Amino acid sequence: MSRLTEISSLPWVRWTAGAVVAVVLLVLPLVSSEYANQNLARIGVFAVAVLGLNVVMGYTGQVSLGQIFFVGAGAYVTGYGANEGWNIGLVLLASILLPGVVGLLVALAAARLGGLAIAMVTIALPIVGVPLAKRLSDVTGGSQGLSSSFSNAPAWTGLFNDQWQLYLVLVIGGATFLLTRNLVRGKYGRAFAIVKANEAVAASMGISPYRYKVLAFTVASLIGGVSGFLYMAVIQFTSPETMTFGHSVTLLASMVIGGAGSIVGSMLGGAYYVLVPQWTNAIDPNMTELLQGALLLLTLFLLPGGLVSLPRAIARRLRRNRRSGGTGHHETPSARPAPGRDGVEETATDGGIPTERQEQV
Amino acid sequence: MKRKTHLRMTSAVALVSAVALTLAGCGRGDETGGARGASTGIDDTTITLGVTTPLSGTTAGPGTCTVAGLQAYFGAVNAAGGVEFGDGKTRKVEIEALDDAYDPQKAKANYDQLKGSVFAMTAGLGTPTNRAYRDAANSDQVPQVLVMTGDPIFSDTDESPYQLGFVPTYVNEGEAFGELLAASGEDHTVAILSQNDDYGEGYVEGFKRAIEGADNITIAKELTYEATDTSVDAQITQLAESDADVIFNAMSITPLAIASLQKAQQLNWEPSWFLPSNTSSPGAILEPGKASAFPGVYSVSFAKAPQSPAFAEDEDVQTFLSDLQEYGDYQDPPAFPHCMWSYMAGATLEKAFQEMTEPTRDDFMEALRGITDFTAPLMLEGTSVTTSESGQPAVSTVVVQKYNGTGYDTVEDFG
Numbered sequence: 001m002s003r004l005t006e007i008s009s010l011p012w013v014r015w016t017a018g019a020v021v022a023v024v025l026l027v028l029p030l031v032s033s034e035y036a037n038q039n040l041a042r043i044g045v046f047a048v049a050v051l052g053l054n055v056v057m058g059y060t061g062q063v064s065l066g067q068i069f070f071v072g073a074g075a076y077v078t079g080y081g082a083n084e085g086w087n088i089g090l091v092l093l094a095s096i097l098l099p100g101v102v103g104l105l106v107a108l109a110a111a112r113l114g115g116l117a118i119a120m121v122t123i124a125l126p127i128v129g130v131p132l133a134k135r136l137s138d139v140t141g142g143s144q145g146l147s148s149s150f151s152n153a154p155a156w157t158g159l160f161n162d163q164w165q166l167y168l169v170l171v172i173g174g175a176t177f178l179l180t181r182n183l184v185r186g187k188y189g190r191a192f193a194i195v196k197a198n199e200a201v202a203a204s205m206g207i208s209p210y211r212y213k214v215l216a217f218t219v220a221s222l223i224g225g226v227s228g229f230l231y232m233a234v235i236q237f238t239s240p241e242t243m244t245f246g247h248s249v250t251l252l253a254s255m256v257i258g259g260a261g262s263i264v265g266s267m268l269g270g271a272y273y274v275l276v277p278q279w280t281n282a283i284d285p286n287m288t289e290l291l292q293g294a295l296l297l298l299t300l301f302l303l304p305g306g307l308v309s310l311p312r313a314i315a316r317r318l319r320r321n322r323r324s325g326g327t328g329h330h331e332t333p334s335a336r337p338a339p340g341r342d343g344v345e346e347t348a349t350d351g352g353i354p355t356e357r358q359e360q361v
Numbered sequence: 362m363k364r365k366t367h368l369r370m371t372s373a374v375a376l377v378s379a380v381a382l383t384l385a386g387c388g389r390g391d392e393t394g395g396a397r398g399a400s401t402g403i404d405d406t407t408i409t410l411g412v413t414t415p416l417s418g419t420t421a422g423p424g425t426c427t428v429a430g431l432q433a434y435f436g437a438v439n440a441a442g443g444v445e446f447g448d449g450k451t452r453k454v455e456i457e458a459l460d461d462a463y464d465p466q467k468a469k470a471n472y473d474q475l476k477g478s479v480f481a482m483t484a485g486l487g488t489p490t491n492r493a494y495r496d497a498a499n500s501d502q503v504p505q506v507l508v509m510t511g512d513p514i515f516s517d518t519d520e521s522p523y524q525l526g527f528v529p530t531y532v533n534e535g536e537a538f539g540e541l542l543a544a545s546g547e548d549h550t551v552a553i554l555s556q557n558d559d560y561g562e563g564y565v566e567g568f569k570r571a572i573e574g575a576d577n578i579t580i581a582k583e584l585t586y587e588a589t590d591t592s593v594d595a596q597i598t599q600l601a602e603s604d605a606d607v608i609f610n611a612m613s614i615t616p617l618a619i620a621s622l623q624k625a626q627q628l629n630w631e632p633s634w635f636l637p638s639n640t641s642s643p644g645a646i647l648e649p650g651k652a653s654a655f656p657g658v659y660s661v662s663f664a665k666a667p668q669s670p671a672f673a674e675d676e677d678v679q680t681f682l683s684d685l686q687e688y689g690d691y692q693d694p695p696a697f698p699h700c701m702w703s704y705m706a707g708a709t710l711e712k713a714f715q716e717m718t719e720p721t722r723d724d725f726m727e728a729l730r731g732i733t734d735f736t737a738p739l740m741l742e743g744t745s746v747t748t749s750e751s752g753q754p755a756v757s758t759v760v761v762q763k764y765n766g767t768g769y770d771t772v773e774d775f776g
Contacts, residue, residue, distance in 0.1 A: 034473075034477075035473055035474060035477060038470075038473045039470070039473075042466075042470060130589065131587055131588070131589040134557075134558055134587075134588065134589075135557070135587070137558075137559075142558055142559055143488065143489070143558045143559055143560070143588070144488060144489070144492060144512060144514075144559055145465065145488075145489045145492050145493070147492065147493075147495070147496055149496060231466070235465070235466050235469050235493065236469075236496060236497070237465055237469065237489075237492060237493040237494075237496070238465070239465050239489035239492070239493070240489075241463060241464060241465055241489050241490075242464075242465060242466065244464075246418070247464070274470070277460070277462070277467055277470075278470065278474065280460075281459045281460055281471070285416050285458055285459050285460040286416050286417075286425070286460070288416065288417045288460045288462070289417040289418070289462075
């Protein structure tokens with residue numbers, strides 16, 4: 001384990017790994033089948049939605065059941081703007097800002113309430129969103145929905161539509177992931193973590209829980225808007241059904257299954273959201289919900305930390321086996337580091353201190 | 362050391378790029394391929410049809426029926442040898458059904474998954490779910506036919522060259538009521554309650570179009586409700602004040618339909634009722650709503666109801682029920698008309714297959730659009746499948762029926 005960490009911390013290894021990932025992402029859309037591209041793009045859409053949810057729930061500890069509303073709002077703004085012939089950059093901006101403004105307004109009111117009361121307020125969003133989308137039929141197309149094909153590949157690219165759409169997702173989604181990663185690993189991430197752990201402590205340190213809750217919620221709705229833009233780019237259709245409450249719950253389940261408070265976990269959550277209905281369909285289309293429920297329970301029992309904790313769980317098991325083999329190597333299990341410190345969390349530790357640092361010491 | 366690192370990195374990137382480009386070269390083959398220009402999903406012995414429909418969630422009941430009816434029909438056909446196509450070959454019909462849980466996003470994903478292996482999409486239930494992949498089906502030139510939605514866009518040949526709706530549009534149904542009432546020759550006052558969306562609007566539009574110019578009909582009061590409302594008591598009370606003798610209730614929500622029947626009785630208001638085809642089930646709505654108290658409850662239909670005593674001995678109905686049990690994996694008598702509808706859609710597809718002279722999607726669309734006055738099994742007298750009329754779904758005629766306490770009888774006159 002420690003040798004692996006050592007190698008992966010060498011700068012040239014990191015650079016090469018980064019370059020390889022970039023090249024693979026660049027080439028992947030060109031080589032994979034149409035269906036694989038479409039699936040990857042869909043995973044990207046929902047990974048971004050789960051990422052937004054993670055900011056408010058995983059990192060800041062505030063239960064939100066309204067994330068799908070922001071996705072839907074972003075999709076509607078995108079569809080409307082694209083059909084009106086707005087500049088696509090403007091459409092992207094509007095599809096992020098409008099859900100963000102709504103999110104800010106809701107958060108200003110909701111964050112005054114403590115604990116689960118916020119969850120109750122956020123439930124209202126999808127419940128209001130569906131009839132609202134039906135009623136504003138001049139803008140939203142009513143219950144027949146809204147389609148838009150703004151994301152078809154431009155002729156000059158020579159690309160297939162699915163390839164172009166996957167590139168859009170990779171670029172916009174990738175940028176969102178990068179920005180969010182920087183946010184949660186910096187000053188704000190630490191503030192979120194303290195608000196999550198103990199609001200009184202946060203306040204005593206001069207961190208206003210109210211302000212950071214509002215901030216986290218607003219960021220989540222901005223990211224939801226990005227996801228909505230990508231939704232429209234990939235699925236090219238939205239209707240009030242997009243925003244139903246059930247999807248919000250599925251997003252939440254995806255976040256928990258992927259791994260709460262984790263960037264990689266958000267990607268895994270997106271994959272769960274998209275792939276599991278397909279797998280259950282392949283097993284028996286008449287029992288999809290039952291199978292999904294069973295899978296959810298199974299993951300929560302076996303991997304309470306989500307799929308992202310799988311490598312750690314395996315490593316722990318291996319280490320335990322080695323210890324029982326009698327190597328005598330002394331190790332104490334490390335306490336879970338504070339959320340927002342994934343850099344530490346994801347490196348191997350020895351006696352609670354990351355191995356790489358130990359060697360420096 | 363540094364130069365060496367740099368060199369290694371460059372060579373790694375170069376290697377990956379080279380592999381990737383090689384793969385890219387052979388990535389996209391000719392997808393249409395196939396023997397002698399045949400479309401995807403068809404060969405000399407089989408044809409595969411795809412279905413995306415809700416099999417879980419709140420619309421799972423009717424959704425399951427759309428698959429069961431289709432499987433029942435083609436199960437029986439396959440057991441008898443298969444369909445003899447117009448090109449002289451006999452093919453078995455296979456059905457691949459996937460669950461979309463009434464989610465447009467999943468419907469699109471299912472379509473993306475199926476389009477590489479099926480010849481045509483068919484029989485799926487739901488307006489948003491079918492709309493979600495309509496554009497894609499058009500640009501891929503994949504037929505999306507005989508789908509179970511009353512949305513008129515699927516029957517507009519200009520907008521939807523590769524689509525065709527199966528069931529009558531909401532306008533068709535509303536019109537049938539209006540025509541019956543206008544033809545009665547007596548004076549009637551009508552109260553209208555409709556769902557505030559395209560569903561309710563379609564019904565009311567059809568109804569009003571049919572009574573246009575009929576002096577004997579006056580609309581006393583017209584109200585709407587939202588599909589998300591949990592009660593329409595206030596609307597029923599207001600409508601009762603008008604003392605109309607007919608209520609046209611364009612409602613798609615089962616509990617609300619029951620509640621409105623009950624509320625009218627509480628208010629001692631006893632009009633005749635017009636109910637849309639999907640909220641007029643004798644067992645699920647009229648009995649709990651104690652509809653026998655009213656002078657008449659009318660609905661429209663084009664399918665024989667297996668529960669109705671009038672059709673208990675009917676040959677079509679008996680074959681249908683046994684096919685449904687044997688091949689459709691549906692043991693109980695069907696609770697939703699969608700079972701009958703997709704059974705008829707199966708018969709319509711078979712009819713089109715028999716006319717196909719080439720195994721291509723375009724030839725299939727041409728054959729499908731050339732059907733006139735075909736009486737599919739289970740169809741009521743006076744209704745038929747006609748696909749050649751632009752702007753109309755495959756079944757555009759319905760007959761008005763009156764509730765008799767247990768089931769429905771077809772009626773010619775109002776009253």
